[in-house]
Amino acid sequence: MYNPANSRMIELVHVNRVFQRADGQMVKAVDDVSIVIKEGEFVCLVGPSGCGKSTLLQMVAGLIEPSDGDIAVAGKEISGPGRERGMVFQKDSVFPWMRVIDNVEYGLKCRDVPTAERRDIARTYLERVGLAHVEKAWPRELSGGMLKRVAIATVFASGGSVLLLDEPFGALDYVTRHQLQSVLLDLWNEGGSAARRTVLFVTHDVDEALALADRILVFHSGRKIDDLAVTAERPRFTDSLLLPEMVAIKHTLLAHLGLEKRAAPPKMAAGERTGS
Amino acid sequence: MTSAEQFKILSGAPAVRLSRLKIVLAALDPLRVAGMVLFVVVWQVLTLGLPAIILPTPLGVVRRLLSDFLSAPALSYYGVSEANLYGNLIYTTENVAIAVTIGSAIGILAGLLSARFGLIRAIIDPVMMTAGTVPILVAAPFLLIWFGVGRASAVCLVIFYVAVILYVFAQRAATNLDPVYEESARTLGATPRRMVRDILIPATVPEILGGLRIALAGAWGLEAVAELLGSQSGIGKVLEVLAGATDPQGIMATLLMLGLTAIIVDALAAFAVARTTKWNATAL
Numbered sequence: 400m401y402n403p404a405n406s407r408m409i410e411l412v413h414v415n416r417v418f419q420r421a422d423g424q425m426v427k428a429v430d431d432v433s434i435v436i437k438e439g440e441f442v443c444l445v446g447p448s449g450c451g452k453s454t455l456l457q458m459v460a461g462l463i464e465p466s467d468g469d470i471a472v473a474g475k476e477i478s479g480p481g482r483e484r485g486m487v488f489q490k491d492s493v494f495p496w497m498r499v500i501d502n503v504e505y506g507l508k509c510r511d512v513p514t515a516e517r518r519d520i521a522r523t524y525l526e527r528v529g530l531a532h533v534e535k536a537w538p539r540e541l542s543g544g545m546l547k548r549v550a551i552a553t554v555f556a557s558g559g560s561v562l563l564l565d566e567p568f569g570a571l572d573y574v575t576r577h578q579l580q581s582v583l584l585d586l587w588n589e590g591g592s593a594a595r596r597t598v599l600f601v602t603h604d605v606d607e608a609l610a611l612a613d614r615i616l617v618f619h620s621g622r623k624i625d626d627l628a629v630t631a632e633r634p635r636f637t638d639s640l641l642l643p644e645m646v647a648i649k650h651t652l653l654a655h656l657g658l659e660k661r662a663a664p665p666k667m668a669a670g671e672r673t674g675s
Numbered sequence: 676m677t678s679a680e681q682f683k684i685l686s687g688a689p690a691v692r693l694s695r696l697k698i699v700l701a702a703l704d705p706l707r708v709a710g711m712v713l714f715v716v717v718w719q720v721l722t723l724g725l726p727a728i729i730l731p732t733p734l735g736v737v738r739r740l741l742s743d744f745l746s747a748p749a750l751s752y753y754g755v756s757e758a759n760l761y762g763n764l765i766y767t768t769e770n771v772a773i774a775v776t777i778g779s780a781i782g783i784l785a786g787l788l789s790a791r792f793g794l795i796r797a798i799i800d801p802v803m804m805t806a807g808t809v810p811i812l813v814a815a816p817f818l819l820i821w822f823g824v825g826r827a828s829a830v831c832l833v834i835f836y837v838a839v840i841l842y843v844f845a846q847r848a849a850t851n852l853d854p855v856y857e858e859s860a861r862t863l864g865a866t867p868r869r870m871v872r873d874i875l876i877p878a879t880v881p882e883i884l885g886g887l888r889i890a891l892a893g894a895w896g897l898e899a900v901a902e903l904l905g906s907q908s909g910i911g912k913v914l915e916v917l918a919g920a921t922d923p924q925g926i927m928a929t930l931l932m933l934g935l936t937a938i939i940v941d942a943l944a945a946f947a948v949a950r951t952t953k954w955n956a957t958a959l
Binding site: 461479481494495498510 | 864
């Protein structure tokens with residue numbers, strides 16, 4: 400899969416996106432963003448809500464078009480969604496009317512992979528995400544965490560070389576979120592560094608970005624305001640997050656998010672409590 | 676995998692079987708049976724004080740149904756082409772079946788298209804919404820002028836009624852469908868044709884079938900009324916003739932037959948809905 404010539408796997412050149420609000424006012428959701436992402440890189444997009452990171456991801460997915468600027472994936476300018484780009488949504492996107500295995504197969508079915516072959520591939524990935532025992536179940540019988548596992552198995556089975564994840568674990572509890580992070584990292588890592596897919600992962604969780612990313616892009620008001628490399632070894636456990644370099648990155652991120660000035664929480668006056 | 680896990684995860688299948696059993700049991704619910712018995716008892720008691728020409732006895736009505744079902748020569752004297760109840764029932768059932776098939780095809784197609792294409796919605800919505808608010812029966816005289824007293828006028832009326840209901844149900848189902856499913860299908864490489872076949876149709880089927888059951892229930896009544904206003908055969912025609920002959924026993928026997936038929940068809944429809952929407956717990 401790895402090809403040095405393809406080191407510019409995802410390329411955004413002066414991308415803009417303008418929305419018209421209901422009151423007629425124009426809002427710049429993405430403001431002149433240029434990014435180059437290498438093949439096999441795991442990139443997290445971080446920023447406060449409304450900073451344009453999800454809009455940017457949806458543009459790379461081809462679900463919405465940039466107002467201005469160019470987006471190229473693997474050297475080709477994109478027009479609409481493509482099979483080389485798989486997406487995991489924040490909401491549950493597993494089709495409730497298909498059994499789990501049919502969901503995982505769906506991307507392969509869309510590209511006319513023969514039934515037996517696509518079933519084999521789907522089974523392999525269901526097993527990898529730990530759901531081999533529910534392949535015939537209906538999605539309504541699964542928990543939220545299991546549905547996310549199905550969604551991850553689906554994009555990996557579909558075989559795209561670029562994975563786009565839009566706050567995929569945002570609605571999950573702490574334990575499930577951490578389990579799914581390692582499921583995702585294991586799948587991403589399984590063929591060794593040469594086989595890694597390129598990942599764009601939107602999150603508002605600073606620790607999640609630190610645990611996963613090779614590189615963290617910080618957004619604010621539609622602009623890319625920082626680009627931080629994370630070089631710590633994987634797998635990154637609790638202690639990894641305490642390494643001086645990681646702590647430094649975390650401070651930078653928190654400062655960008657406007658949280659750093661509250662590093663020492665102010666003592667709450669007794670009168671203020673009643674309001675909460 | 677342990678068998679306990681397997682049971683926990685795959686318990687969906689037994690649950691479906693269980694709920695079907697529940698449907699059957701619900702029909703035989705002791706309270707329901709008691710309600711039916713009470714109804715018949717009250718009816719029987721009332722007949723003691725009222726003349727048979729006002730209120731026939733329950734047993735008389737059932738006997739009359741059984742005897743008229745295969746042969747009711749009296750009907751031919753009044754100009755009904757089929758001199759028995761079953762022939763007229765078949766005529767009415769055929770009309771309902773034709774009208775529900777055509778009406779639902781039109782309604783579902785128009786509803787789904789209008790939910791996805793703003794232009795189509797802008798054109799069809801006013802027509803359908805007007806048709807939905809006007810009591811559809813007022814169109815019957817026009818249809819009698821255009822199509823005469825044959826099948827066509829009654830069928831047209833019912834098609835109109837069914838199409839309006841299913842238009843609303845299909846449109847609402849497609850509008851309420853979470854866009855994430857279509858977005859997900861697009862990123863997985865689904866063509867527009869696949870999007871309709873694999874996403875839009877299966878996702879909207881439970882709600883559309885719910886609408887179909889409602890339309891079906893109304894279709895029987897509307898078809899009978901349309902036949903009552905002008906027809907050569909059918910349950911409505913029979914009722915009109917029997918009313919003219921002041922024959923309450925015959926009318927009640929005919930109504931009982933129509934009611935039983937509608938209940939059986941609805942039960943079949945409910946069974947079909949449960950079968951086709953296994954994935955949707957709320958539809959069971």
